[in-house]
Amino acid sequence: MIPLAVSYASPSVLESGRDSQLLGLAANDHRPVRLVARVRNPLLFRFCLQTLGSLVWSDDTWISDDEWTAFTLDPVVTVHPDRIMFEAFSRDQSAYGLLIIDRDQFETSGQVSCGTTNVDFTAWLYGALAEMRSSRTTTFRVEAGGIEVSTRQAGGRFEQKVELPESWVRGFLNISAAMAFPGTRLRAEPVDMLAVIRYLQQHKAKTAPRALRYEMIPGREAEIVVEPFETRFPLVGANHGYPKPRIIRTWGRRRLRLIEPLLPYAEHVEIYLKGRAMPSFYAVGLPGYTFVLGLSGWTANSLTTGTGFAAGSSVSDSAVDRALMLLQQQYHIDVETLCAAATMDKPTAMAALETLIRRGRAVFDVQARRVRYRELLAEPIDEAKIYPPDPRLVQVERWHREGAVHIRDTILRKTTKTRQFKLDGQWIQRQVDLRDRVLTGRVGEQEEVEVVLDDEGRIIFGRCGCDHFVSYALSKGPCAHLMALERQSRRHLHDPSALKSTANPISSLPNEGTEVLLDDNNEYDDE
Known part of the structure; x- marks a missing residue:
């Protein structure tokens, strides 16, 4: 306490x-x-x-x-x-x-x-x-x-x-970390969300499954499918830009009734999906007001449990101090601003901002994709007291000491997609280059481990055969094998001989029709 x-x-x-x-x-x-x-x-x-x-x-x-x-x-x-x-x-x-x-x-x-x-x-x-x-x-x-x-x-x-309770503080910190996590953004009309909520009020599912299924099919607007009735609700204007079919399921859908009173007055609703059984966010935009509702993966899965998304990144205290000083001066900054002002690379800047969020000194603005200065408590938070010892980090350290982490291949992946932007009240289309790093290797007893990092050094996808990944994927944070491979990749980051370039996704990434557990961070460019 x-x-x-x-x-x-x-x-x-x-x-x-x-x-x-x-x-x-x-x-x-x-x-x-x-x-x-x-x-x-x-x-x-x-x-x-x-x-x-x-x-x-x-x-x-x-x-x-x-x-x-x-x-x-x-x-x-x-x-x-x-x-x-x-x-x-x-x-x-x-x-x-x-x-x-x-x-x-x-x-x-x-x-x-x-x-x-x-x-x-x-x-x-x-x-x-x-x-x-x-x-x-x-x-x-x-x-x-x-x-x-x-x-x-x-x-x-x-x-x-x-x-x-430490769990309450941890919940506030976890929610900001979850908002900063990569995912998919859809822009929906309020009347479409209202139709889904009213349908759920009038139809009570007596058998499983009871998820909301978001389907994103190339060439079509996104749809919400209410299980088990399989009733479809097209989201008019919800362009996603995916070249292959994507499906994301969320549970605890009755909690959406909280935003129902705002929808008749709303201009739009932005939906942020972090992946299957992971937190989701609904930003209801009204003239001069925005109400963001964050929901855990399912009702019984409290936002305060575990370390979740707030697993710490390795970054120097000087980088964190520079980020805090700039944040106190400007009240809100993004990664690019911090990189330019403090002469940092993007992974270091992102790690510094994530550390401030972890310490309760900042909150993530999911709409503007910026970090805002906010001291959750009057006194600095004791991380050791808030976050229980993470056995994943202990295991990662042991593997690195034993030399049990090996990267076989590092591929720079570049994908060009068409994105819609709103400029001066008009919708325009532009070509956007998305850049990821795909690493494959061996960690401990796992011979085949794969992790995908965005340009800010964050894990956005992965594959592993361990029990943690098979049971939870990324809904409770990455497994120790993915974390170990990501940490090892920092040593290869500035080694050009270790990189191979490709303009296409590697064969081990999701194929058409595969349910995706976590989508690319750059999908937030969608409008």
């Missing part, structure tokens, strides 16, 4: 009059931030906060209250010069919510203090949000000093000494 002191000057309140209303969120005194502003669109503001509240208090576990000891911590709020972010977990810790609001949606008053804090967000406040009306002038206030106008009615200062 991690001791956490939370102090509020007064409870959060919602006060309504005939012509005006005030939503005051009390911030943690130990981590002060300040924002007082008039809300330009009270209706969307209310719906988005209600959706976040629905997520905070939702629980889809199929066990009794006596068996389940849920932990709920107040949402984390981050104020940046260009946006405000709310982050929260569901009670069963299988769903994550990120509400992003552009700063131009507020008319600020007085000084704005940027930073990250917890806010008092009770079940009472969640219910009271229904009293907000778009016809009233709405003031939003988040401040550590408390809400003076309501202190007499709502009570005075109160403090909480919370024993924060």
Whole structure:
């Protein structure tokens, strides 16, 4: 457990009059931030906060209250010069919510203090949000000093000494690492997603399988297939650009109902699929607002379990310090910016940013593909306490000491694909070169190991015959054999004699009709 002191000057309140209303969120005194502003669109503001509240208090576990000891911590709020972010977990810790609001949606008053804090967000406040009306002038206030106008009615200062489970912190770190993980992006119309959710509400599957199956066939728009009914829902305009058929399955589909209230007002929905039984993300885009719903591979697979996607990369402390300094100055950066500003190669820059995410000092913006500065806790996180010893890393170190890792072949793979981009409101097509490194070799007792790395040095695919890979593929992170081969590849990275070039995928990569467990990171270029 991690001791956490939370102090509020007064409870959060919602006060309504005939012509005006005030939503005051009390911030943690130990981590002060300040924002007082008039809300330009009270209706969307209310719906988005209600959706976040629905997520905070939702629980889809199929066990009794006596068996389940849920932990709920107040949402984390981050104020940046260009946006405000709310982050929260569901009670069963299988769903994550990120509400992003552009700063131009507020008319600020007085000084704005940027930073990250917890806010008092009770079940009472969640219910009271229904009293907000778009016809009233709405003031939003988040401040550590408390809400003076309501202190007499709502009570005075109160403090909480919370024993924060390591699993809760690990969940926040894992979710950012999962968002940064390679995958497939589809852009869907809100009405198509609404049709899927309404169909699931009206049809209850009594037999397996119960997955949502995303099918991407060349020359056709992507489709969602609801199992076991095999009902198809075409995603109009969801171009994927795959030259071969791809199928990705996700489970725990009933949790999609959380975003249903937002869809009638949404402009688009971006779907981020990380692979079969891996986390998926749904970014609902509204005018000036974005609500990102992150779901674990299935309901019982909590985002807080294991090390998952947050397996650490080897990088120097100086590289991490330079990345942190730049992030604190600019609030958000991408890999290319860090490479140019700190004179790093892409794998080193990516590893430095991943380390900051792992330490709770940054969060990944899945839409902009950028890393944002966010201190999850007031004190630096002790990685050794948050992450249990990973036997995979111990095994990797042992194999390297024993000289049991051998790379037989390293191939530079270049693939040219057509991508759609939106420029000045118009859709255009461009040719994009995708570059990967495909390594094959022997690790320990495994004679045939294959790993595919993107241009940032991350594992995006692999093949191995070990029990871990056969059971989980990449849904619980790569196996020790893939990790060992990836680490060995760093020694070959700058050795031209070890590389062979090819313009076509090697024969051992997925063939047509094969279900893909993880797709290429560059598919995020799709619109």
